[in-house]
Amino acid sequence: MDIKLADAAEIAVTEMPPPRRAWPAIRRFFSAPAALFGAIGLVLIVTVAVFAPLLSPQNPYDLMQLDIMDSRLPPGSESFAGVPYHLGTDGQGRDILSGIMYGLRTSLIVGIASALVAAIIGTTAGLMAAYVGGRTESIMMRLVDLQLSFPTILMALMVLAILGNGVTNVVLAIIVAEWATYARTARGTALVEREKEYVEAARCLRIPGHRVLLRHLLPNCLAPIIVIATMQVARAIGLEATLSFLGLGASVTQPSLGMLIANGYQYLLSGLYWISFYPGIALLITIVSINLVGDRLRDVLNPRNAR
Numbered sequence: 001m002d003i004k005l006a007d008a009a010e011i012a013v014t015e016m017p018p019p020r021r022a023w024p025a026i027r028r029f030f031s032a033p034a035a036l037f038g039a040i041g042l043v044l045i046v047t048v049a050v051f052a053p054l055l056s057p058q059n060p061y062d063l064m065q066l067d068i069m070d071s072r073l074p075p076g077s078e079s080f081a082g083v084p085y086h087l088g089t090d091g092q093g094r095d096i097l098s099g100i101m102y103g104l105r106t107s108l109i110v111g112i113a114s115a116l117v118a119a120i121i122g123t124t125a126g127l128m129a130a131y132v133g134g135r136t137e138s139i140m141m142r143l144v145d146l147q148l149s150f151p152t153i154l155m156a157l158m159v160l161a162i163l164g165n166g167v168t169n170v171v172l173a174i175i176v177a178e179w180a181t182y183a184r185t186a187r188g189t190a191l192v193e194r195e196k197e198y199v200e201a202a203r204c205l206r207i208p209g210h211r212v213l214l215r216h217l218l219p220n221c222l223a224p225i226i227v228i229a230t231m232q233v234a235r236a237i238g239l240e241a242t243l244s245f246l247g248l249g250a251s252v253t254q255p256s257l258g259m260l261i262a263n264g265y266q267y268l269l270s271g272l273y274w275i276s277f278y279p280g281i282a283l284l285i286t287i288v289s290i291n292l293v294g295d296r297l298r299d300v301l302n303p304r305n306a307r
Contacts, residue, residue: 029300038292045286049104056098057083061255066093072267075274088274090263096274099260100282106256107286110167111237114174119229121175122182127213127221129183130190141187147180156239160248167250170243174236185228189221223301230294234287241283257283 030036048055058065070079070093077085087096125144129137147155159173194217237257243249244258245265252259257279264275 025300029296032296032299034292035296038289038296041285041289042293045104045289046108048101049108052098052101052105056095056101057085058095058098060094060099060102061252068093072272072275075278087278090260090275091267092263096260096278099255100257100279103255103257103260103279104282104286106167106250106254107237107240107258107283110171110174110240110250110256111233111290114171114178114236115229115232117171118175118179118232119182119225122179122184123186123218123221123225125179126183126186126188127190127217130187130194131213131217137187140183144180144183144187148184150177152177152235152239153242156243157246157248160243165248165251167254167256170240170249173243174239177239178232178236181232182225182228185224186221189224190217193217193220227294227298227301230290230297234290234294237283237290238287257286 030039053059060066067079067081070085070089071091073079073085073089075086075088075096077088079085085095085097087100089095090099125140129140155177156170156173159176160169163169163172240249240256241258241261244256245262247262249258250256260279261276261283264272264277264279267273267275
């Protein structure tokens with residue numbers, strides 16, 4: 001019995017392979033000790049950052065709580081009022097432990113916000129380039145190539161030189177520097193999916209292009225985008241720390257781990273190691289935890305590694 005083209009297309013669209021269940025993927029993710037360590041560390045870091053006002057001994061950027069007489073106290077010291085400083089204080093009398101807790105909030109906000117917005121912009125550009133093709137694709141990908149030809153730190157410095165300091169400007173600078181990576185990845189994945197039968201079937205049904213992009217191409221391109229976004233969060237946190245260390249990142253009223261490290265740089269050769277050391281350890285643990293999670297996600301979401 002003959003089947004009409006529209007009916008065949010409808011069958012092809014409706015018979016797309018269902019997505020894999022989440023539970024086996026979750027079990028595979030936590031089967032690796034490194035991924036488990038990274039996930040636990042990331043949960044603890046996020047918890048400390050979210051509840052920093054409740055957990056920290058002081059608000060390190062409230063001038064009413066600071067005493068210059070408590071400046072540069074070593075770890076384990078107490079203030080003149082009897083307040084313990086478990087990790088010591090910096091040159092302004094701020095508690096290092098409290099500064100790390102508040103600094104984690106700023107660093108995570110910068111990392112997550114910049115990675116999310118860059119992923120949306122880059123993925124949209126990449127999918128549109130792959131689906132439309134032709135001259136539009138050529139122009140968009142040449143822009144991507146031009147963007148990727150600049151070092152990330154140089155692009156961020158150029159943007160901040162124009163916009164100035166501040167957390168919002170740092171996020172914008174990282175977005176400008178990183179969106180092209182998502183665009184390239186999304187385009188490469190969408191080019192493979194574009195030639196498959198379910199996309200051809202959707203076109204035969206004259207489904208609008210935006211629905212094909214959102215309902216068919218995008219879901220099948222999400223796995224590599226999620227992995228890259230996870231890695232880019234860690235990359236953005238490191239980039240923000242670098243910019244703050246250079247004096248071009250967050251302002252003094254919005255602490256970040258990079259700024260805390262920069263505050264103690266001038267004291268490193270004076271034996272006051274704790275001012276930069278402990279924020280540096282917190283930054284290292286944060287980036288390593290996110291990278292461990294992202295590395296395991298890459299293995300779990302890769303269909304070639306599916307068992």
